Every structure is written in structure tokens, then in C-alpha cells.
Amino acid sequence: MTLLKGKVAIITGAGRGLGAAHARRLAQEGAAIVVNDMGRDERGEYTADSVVASIREAGGQAVAHTQDISTVEGGQSLLDAALAAFGRADILINNAGILRDKSLLKLDEGDWDVVLKVNLKSMYAVTRPVFAWMKENGGGVVVNTSSPSGLVGNFGQINYAASKSGAWGFSNVLTIEGAKCGVRVWTLVPTAVSALTAPLMDAAMQAQLAPEHVAEVMVYMVSELSGSRTGHCLFASGHSVRELKLVSAPGIAGAGVDPAFTARSLAAAEEAIYRPEPTLTVMDFAK
Numbered sequence: 001m002t003l004l005k006g007k008v009a010i011i012t013g014a015g016r017g018l019g020a021a022h023a024r025r026l027a028q029e030g031a032a033i034v035v036n037d038m039g040r041d042e043r044g045e046y047t048a049d050s051v052v053a054s055i056r057e058a059g060g061q062a063v064a065h066t067q068d069i070s071t072v073e074g075g076q077s078l079l080d081a082a083l084a085a086f087g088r089a090d091i092l093i094n095n096a097g098i099l100r101d102k103s104l105l106k107l108d109e110g111d112w113d114v115v116l117k118v119n120l121k122s123m124y125a126v127t128r129p130v131f132a133w134m135k136e137n138g139g140g141v142v143v144n145t146s147s148p149s150g151l152v153g154n155f156g157q158i159n160y161a162a163s164k165s166g167a168w169g170f171s172n173v174l175t176i177e178g179a180k181c182g183v184r185v186w187t188l189v190p191t192a193v194s195a196l197t198a199p200l201m202d203a204a205m206q207a208q209l210a211p212e213h214v215a216e217v218m219v220y221m222v223s224e225l226s227g228s229r230t231g232h233c234l235f236a237s238g239h240s241v242r243e244l245k246l247v248s249a250p251g252i253a254g255a256g257v258d259p260a261f262t263a264r265s266l267a268a269a270e271e272a273i274y275r276p277e278p279t280l281t282v283m284d285f286a287k
Ligand SMILES: NC(=O)c1ccc[n+]([C@@H]2O[C@H](COP(=O)([O-])OP(=O)(O)OC[C@H]3O[C@@H](n4cnc5c(N)ncnc54)[C@H](O)[C@@H]3O)[C@@H](O)[C@H]2O)c1
Pocket: 012, 013, 014, 015, 016, 017, 018, 019, 036, 037, 038, 039, 040, 047, 067, 068, 069, 070, 095, 096, 097, 098, 118, 145, 146, 147, 148, 189, 190, 191, 192, 193, 194, 195
């Protein structure tokens, strides 16, 4: 029995990498896929077309959409393409993303704007029309792609990290709004070998961190295997799968309820305010 028979999945940035792995794996489970990607290969062909061809060769259903999804027009046209081809939109995976790595003092306005536009504004541009359709048609599942860099920081990625922690905040609110109309929401924090990192890894490491391992987690997230779960943030790589959560130290009473509260008492209570918790770094996500 396939898990996604009759479902239609829209995946942004699915012409290569993680998005292509999600597309192929969801298609194996019976979903019809709208493969969005504006990227082209070295021959000048849209990468989305070759992913669609591979899905069809394997007996699946897919269409390509090659517009920029960082604009409101692009987002609407992506939903329109799904409805024109398959008549539904049950699953949305906001996956498209770019890097323009520079430390803050070397980062110009253009590098800031384009990363925020592609990585974060696209979530607004695509999710808004798709969410409206889901709301009117019995619900759905939305997965927003964040990054370890967005949650714990990484040198030289201030624009990227801001966009990716934005994805997490976007998910948190969408979870609350989606609960009213049957839309489940996840944040995915992946690690996988990419076009950039593959040449730096040996074959064994590439196999361990293949995007296909993350796509397996995606099937769990968007199918009935995860039941009514919503609002979770999952780290997923070939090395491990685990929920990531915000932690709060016990803290101390504030000035409004404790007349003895002063800046000096705050300094004396640091143990309760900053109770040592395991501190994650980007390197922890390599395990
Ligand atoms: N690979 C990792 O280890 C890793 C780690 C953390 C987060 N991520 C995130 O996962 C997602 C996928 O990463 P990947 O490694 O597969 O990257 P990738 O570069 O291989 O794929 C991203 C795709 O998005 C497409 N794209 C970019 N801008 C677009 C736009 N405006 N409209 C349509 N398509 C657009 C690109 O053409 C590309 O094919 C990204 O959001 C990335 O930030 C990846």
C-alpha cells in the first residue's frame, strides 16, 4: 500500500538536492508532484524538467513549474499549476533556498535582500494561496525548511541564518492558524550532501548524508504515519532524526511581583537565569 495515493504535493526548489529527493520519494508513495525550480543545468535545460522525467519514467505523476517563487505572482502561479494539472494541493514543501555567505561587515544590501526574499518571502508568497486552498478543501500539510545555521548560528551566514530562523517563526504561527482548519505544519532542519559540499566529501560520507535519508523523514511528516502531529521542528540527516525544542531556564520573579528585584539581585541570580543547558553548535548537527 502506498502512503500518499491521491495526494498532490507542491515542492519548491525541487530541481536538485533535497527538493528533488523529496519529489522522487513522495512520488514513489503515490503522490502527484509539482516540481518547482527556476534553475537550469549546464546545457541550459530546466532542472525541474529532468526530475519530472525521472518520476514519470518510474511510473509516477509529475509536472514542472519553473517560475521564481519569491514573488507573489510566482506563488500564485505555482498553486494554479497544481490545480490545472491535478486539481488539488494536499502537501506543500517550502524547500527552495540560496546562500550568499559573507560576514556582516562585508555583506551589502543586495546580499541581504535576495536571501531574505528567496528563503523567507517565498514562504509567504507560496503558502498564502496554498493555505487558502487547503482551508477551503479539508486541510493539508505544510513543511518549512529551516537550517542548523538559523537555530544556532554559523559564521558568515547572518543573512541566511536570519531567513532560516524566520522560517521557524513562520511555522510556529502557521501551526496555530492551521490548527483551526486541519492544516498540519512542520519545520524541517536538514543536513545532507549538496552540490557545494559533495566534492569535499568521500564516497562513504556522501552515502551517509544522502538527501534520500531526509526524504524518508519527509514521507513520515506528510503522511498519515505522523497522525495529527503538528508544530514540531525535526532535525533530519542520515546520522540522526530528532526533535529540536526551545528550552527555558527556571528564571527568577520579575520586578512587577518581587519588590526586592533590582539589577543587582539579577546579577546575583545568574544560576537560575542562565542555568547551564547543553549548548548546541553548528558542529553538533554533523553528528
Ligand atoms: N543541504 C543541506 O545540508 C542543508 C542544510 C540546511 C538547510 N538546507 C536547506 O534545504 C533546502 C534545500 O537545500 P539543498 O542543499 O538541496 O540546496 P540546492 O541548492 O541543491 O537546491 C535548492 C534549489 O532551489 C532552487 N531555487 C533557488 N531560488 C529559487 C527561486 N527563487 N525559485 C525557484 N527555485 C529556486 C535552486 O535552483 C536549487 O535547485 C534549502 O532551503 C537549504 O537552505 C540544506
